[in-house]
Amino acid sequence: MKPAIELERYEIEELSYVRSVDNEDLGSDNLKLAIESGMTEDRKNGKVTLKAKFVDQGENKTIVARVSGYFTINSESEQENYLVVNGAAIVFPYLRSAISMVSSLDSSDAVLIPTVNILSLLEEQAKDK
Numbered sequence: 001m002k003p004a005i006e007l008e009r010y011e012i013e014e015l016s017y018v019r020s021v022d023n024e025d026l027g028s029d030n031l032k033l034a035i036e037s038g039m040t041e042d043r044k045n046g047k048v049t050l051k052a053k054f055v056d057q058g059e060n061k062t063i064v065a066r067v068s069g070y071f072t073i074n075s076e077s078e079q080e081n082y083l084v085v086n087g088a089a090i091v092f093p094y095l096r097s098a099i100s101m102v103s104s105l106d107s108s109d110a111v112l113i114p115t116v117n118i119l120s121l122l123e124e125q126a127k128d129k
Contacts, residue, residue: 004075004082005046010094013049014066017102021057030055031113033121037084039073046071046079048087050095054111063103063111067095088118 032053039046049068056062069091073079096113104110 002074004078005071005073005086005090007087007090008045008070008072010067010069010091012065012067012094012098014051014064015098015102016062016064017106018062019060019106021055021060021062033116035084035088035118035122035125037080037087039079039083043079044073046073046083046087048083048091050088050091052095052099052113054099054113056111059107059109061103061106063099065095065099065102067091067098069094084122085118088121092116092118 034051036049036051037046047068047070049066051066052064054063069087071083071087071090073083075082092115096115100110100112
């Protein structure tokens with residue numbers, strides 16, 4: 001039996017490491033995450049994009065990363081739910097790893113963003129809309 005969705009590939013669409021903190025970031029949360037998703041008309045393929053912005057005021061650095069995963073959808077029902085929830089859970093380690101790697105090039109203290117509860121993040125994101 002095939003899984004509900006299968007990762008075909010992932011792409012790092014944006015990766016920015018800046019040694020400054022903008023005024024708009026002062027006093028903000030250290031980590032902001034967002035999830036976007038979409039499917040083809042035939043609902044056989046989908047894309048999940050995770051975007052993270054990490055601000056470290058103490059070290060005066062900002063990291064922005066956007067990673068997308070491209071999936072084949074094998075489920076006949078609840079395609080959108082499988083894509084968003086499971087797709088985000090599959091793509092998140094790639095996002096986390098990219099942030100960790102780029103931050104470790106500048107310092108021995110690599111940024112390690114915590115694991116997240118994808119369902120809670122989606123609920124939070126829905127409230128903000």
